Amino acid sequence: MxxxxxxxxxxxxxxxxxxxxxxxxxxxxxxxxxxxxxxxxxxxxxxxxxxxxxxxxxxxxxxxxxxxxxxxxxxxxxxxxMPGHLNPLPGVRKWLQQFNAWGYRQAVASSAPAENVELVVDVLKIRKYFSALVTPGNLPGKPDPTVFLLAASQLCVTPQDCIVIEDSLAGIEAASKAGMHIIAVATTNPPEVLTQADIVVETLDRLIVEQVETLF
Incomplete structure (x- = not known):
């Protein structure tokens, strides 16, 4: 099944x-x-x-x-x-398209205010890839796992069938608490401190299909 x-x-x-x-x-x-x-x-x-x-x-x-x-x-x-000063990070468009081609459901799960998330996906012109834009609102933020569990629930996917893509230590801790697989991007922290993640890459354009396949 x-x-x-x-x-x-x-x-x-x-x-x-x-x-x-x-x-x-x-x-x-x-x-x-x-x-x-x-x-x-x-x-x-x-x-x-x-x-x-x-x-x-x-x-x-x-x-x-x-x-x-x-x-x-x-x-x-x-x-x-933000407008005019924002571009997707390397590999983002490639992997949004790849996950979409595989039939994976996708959501943004962020501690940012909802207005910021809405604006970012529109400025980057990537809204079409997401089935949900999830923020904690009045619920606890990361490192509490609530935002990730809420996103999984909205997508009707079990936590163990989710991959979280994160860069912050608080976010990685939250994903770990949620029981999800983790790909860490070393955007804001050096790779050596991202030890809770299953996969660590400098940028998403260095992530390869074989690495993702090991998570399921």
């Missing part, structure tokens, strides 16, 4: 390299609030939901209304800067 299989794509650092846009969008907003922010601190919180990262950066609990206001300032700046 054939069971359906699925590919769950993270967005930031997997579909597109958005890290510099995020950094440049966050920096003036946080500095204006008196919160120290540099690339080292940015790397530590990369991949987390806004409401999870802001208290870590501030070093104290924060009011939800304040976090919502600050995060919205940043996200507006990010979305305004």
């Amino acid at each position: 054939h069971f359906p299989r699925a590919i769950l794509w993270d967005m930031d650092g997997v579909l597109a390299d958005t890290s510099e846009l995020h950094f440049q969008s966050w920096k003036p907003v946080l500095v204006a609030q008196g919160i120290h922010f540099d690339r080292e601190r940015f790397h530590l919180i990369y991949g987390l939901k806004n409401e999870d990262m802001l208290p870590l950066l501030a070093g104290r609990p924060l009011e939800a209304a304040w976090m919502d206001r600050v995060a919205e300032q940043k996200e507006q700046a990010f979305r305004q800067a």
Whole structure:
């Protein structure tokens, strides 16, 4: 009996390299609030939901209304800067097409705000490949596995029949907790720290069919 299989794509650092846009969008907003922010601190919180990262950066609990206001300032700046500054990472289009040809169901499963995910897939012109665009909303973000389990449920695929493509440590931990196969892309972390993944590649254009076939 054939069971359906699925590919769950993270967005930031997997579909597109958005890290510099995020950094440049966050920096003036946080500095204006008196919160120290540099690339080292940015790397530590990369991949987390806004409401999870802001208290870590501030070093104290924060009011939800304040976090919502600050995060919205940043996200507006990010979305305004995105058009004209965003391209798919190497190998993304090739593998979207290949997984589609194999009949694999595909979804984006990201901790990013839903508006960002919608805009990215439209700017990159890749929406047609995805059956679902899944974000945690008010549910826990990565490293909690909820977003991946929700995506699998929406695609009607069991966790063990899913491959997650991730770049962040929080995302890889979430996929591992979900019981899914993991392909890690060394976009934001060096390969030697991506040890929880089944396969690690520098870029997706270096991923080969034989590697993917070993996962099922």
